[in-house]
Amino acid sequence: MVKLLRKILKRLKRNTVSPLSWTSLRNLQPLSTTFGFDRGTPVDRYYIEQFLKANTAHISGSVLEIAESRYSRQFGHGVHTYEVLHMKQEPQVTIVGDLTNPGTLPENRIDCFICTQTFNFIYDFKSAITGAYYLLKPGGVLLATLAGITQLSATDMKQWGDYWRFTTQSAAKAFGEVFGEENIEVSSSGNVLTCTAILQGIVTEELTTAELDFNDPVYPVIITIKAKKRLHGIDQ
Template sequence: MASILPSIPQQMKEVFVRIERKFLSTIDLGRLDSLHPISTSFGNDRGQPIDRYYIEDFLSQHKNDIYGRVLEIGDNTYTRNFGGNKVEQSDILHVKGTPSATIVADITRADNIPSNTFDCIILTQTLQFIYDLPSAISHLHRILKPGGVLLATMPGISQISRYDMDRWGEFWRFTTQSAQQLFEKEFTEKNVQVRAYGNVLIATALLHGLAVEELKPEYFRYQDPDYQVLITVRAVKSQAGN
């Protein structure tokens, strides 16, 4: 019926739509028929979180960028897992009082970190907690060596992290367009590659806190640009250093 609608008058279209709606079957939502998610722990309590599947796929694709001196935010799990023996020095940026931190800094005011320091920066699921994004990206660009690579991920469709929101705030969700414009101001358009992962089924599963193990592998292979669950950015600092 939908295929013939463009060729008929508007009033007749409305009649057809009303008739079609009357015959729509009821959808059984099963356990999703609830005002509360199945899990509020992003899937950590059920298996591998869905966004981590995409993050690790992205980092695996760009593992050759992870070498030399590498900075990672929070811990150095991905530096070790994907950089391996290509990494000569691994640094961890975190807040004061974190024993594993080799660098204590606010990335929006990171003047204590020298310019042109890192070959690679791994920044996963962090930018949503930073209000002053332009300053953060400016410092990230500054502390990369010429030719250095920033590998960043950020949420599109996602629940709020209550733990983080209550402690330092959670401010943003992203699209491929917003990520492109944010990063190209510092890195230039030609040096920024942006990609989105996800589809409506993956978005629904993630919002309910399901884990990777509960979904079929083929669900992850289809990417729908209208349901952007995870945004990835590979940004390269030019050899000229600008």
């Protein structure tokens, strides 16, 4: 029922927006300052969902997300516990804690941690990576996405900050220092057109699948990381 309502609302929202004119991009103001959420589906969401769809085999057991459990429920299979982490106690939150402070987190509890577009909002992101490692069971998997070439989030800047944009090199070094280089897979998704799209607020519905799926590593909209915790505890 919730998914159906989302689809209906998304369709109504798109129908109220004027069609994109590709000849009108020479402007000093973007079409949307909220990544395109007010117009349809932001481009980075397309890439995030493609990444999670490709890794559904890992989304099982005890699965954790930040603030909600949407992707766990959408892409998970054999999930027996839907965990939600947040710094504040909310009805849906099962773990109140801070990723940068392992002392506030349960150790070796999570089989799969889905952490999308989060580390760029954490100033001490290296400590947050350590916190993610701490949460995972030995053999557990972190599925993370990081912002590449995108807008800044004005809303998040006011709430807690928007600090970082990543490359595949910086992600590989930072996550490799914690998980071990041999235990991570780092990639990127995007191209010059989709980078232009997310900067302007042009949405997925206004691009073709071929345009979205063409990958140029020089123009990453998002960086993806699949990181597996060592089977023999935390031996950093």
